[in-house]
Amino acid sequence: MKKIERLFIYSGVGLAIALGLGWHGIGTVASAHTELAADNVRIATADVLTLVEKLASSDRYLPARTEKMNALRAPIEQLQKELDELRAKITAMPDFQNNAEAQPEIQKFQQKTQNLQAMQQTAQSEAESFNTTQLQEAYKAVVDACNQVANSKGYTHVFASKSAESKMASANVAGLLQEMLARPVIKSNPADDITEDVVKELKLENVKPAAAAPAAATPTPAPAPAGGK
Numbered sequence: 179m180k181k182i183e184r185l186f187i188y189s190g191v192g193l194a195i196a197l198g199l200g201w202h203g204i205g206t207v208a209s210a211h212t213e214l215a216a217d218n219v220r221i222a223t224a225d226v227l228t229l230v231e232k233l234a235s236s237d238r239y240l241p242a243r244t245e246k247m248n249a250l251r252a253p254i255e256q257l258q259k260e261l262d263e264l265r266a267k268i269t270a271m272p273d274f275q276n277n278a279e280a281q282p283e284i285q286k287f288q289q290k291t292q293n294l295q296a297m298q299q300t301a302q303s304e305a306e307s308f309n310t311t312q313l314q315e316a317y318k319a320v321v322d323a324c325n326q327v328a329n330s331k332g333y334t335h336v337f338a339s340k341s342a343e344s345k346m347a348s349a350n351v352a353g354l355l356q357e358m359l360a361r362p363v364i365k366s367n368p369a370d371d372i373t374e375d376v377v378k379e380l381k382l383e384n385v386k387p388a389a390a391a392p393a394a395a396t397p398t399p400a401p402a403p404a405g406g407k
Contacts (some may be wrong), residue, residue, distance in 0.1 A: 219334050223366050224324050225373040226317075226338035231387035233316040233380055246308050250301040257294050261287065323379045327372050339363035341371065 233239065264287050274280040328336045340357075342364040348354040377383060 220332055220370075221335045221337065221366070222328055222331070222333040222370045222372045223337050223339045223341075223363050224371065224376055225340050225344075226320055226324070227340065227360055228387060229320045229323075229373065229376055229380070229382075230313065230316045232377065232382045232385045233320060234312060235387050236380075236382055236385045239312050239316060243309065243312060247305060250305055254294065254297050254301060257290060257297060261290050261294065264290065319380070320376065323376045324372065327375045327379055331372065331375070333370075333372070336372070337363045337366075339366075341368075342366075 234243075264283060268274050268280055268283050268287060271277050271280045271283075274284075324336050328334075339362050340360045342361050344361075346354060346357045348357050
């Protein structure tokens with residue numbers, strides 16, 4: 179993330195917190211009315227990332243995602259099988275590298291290998307688009323549920339933030355920075371964390387977040403048998 183992007187993010191978070199605490203801007207005199215409004219502000223937090231992961235791993239999205247990934251993987255696995263059989267056929271020919279009868283089969287193997295690589299790239303792109311759409315829908319559903327819970331409990335603001343006390347697991351700088359940015363609120367009252375209430379609202383009590391499987395994970399095809407000119 180570029181320095182200017184971080185500046186906007188941190189400035190936006192700081193401004194939101196300041197407004198939540200009743201700051202009215204430079205040169206503005208707070209009236210009795212605005213002070214009363216500030217007293218009515220109630221801020222909650224919610225671990226939106228975990229909530230989205232749990233929702234995406236639930237029956238609401240997981241079966242459709244599994245079906246889509248299987249549909250993308252099936253033709254790739256079939257073509258991989260054809261490649262394995264063709265390779266076995268070629269290498270079974272006597273002196274196949276110099277065998278004229280083997281050359282058309284070797285060319286066919288090379289073409290099928292190119293087709294497999296193209297198919298894998300297409301499948302990866304389709305899977306990425308499918309997963310992105312699901313996550314967008316899941317995020318909206320989580321936000322809606324957060325609003326419902328917050329309204330029912332009298333909160334006026336909800337910050338999307340992991341708990342500052344939650345363990346960071348990244349083993350590299352890029353991952354650690356992302357984990358830091360996922361915790362914009364570094365001090366809050368645990369009683370004002372509505373994450374578990376949203377879990378109940380979405381009926382996700384028995385769902386554990388699970389990482390999505392690779393879109394079209396298949397073995398890389400073996401190199402084409404060398405032969406011919």
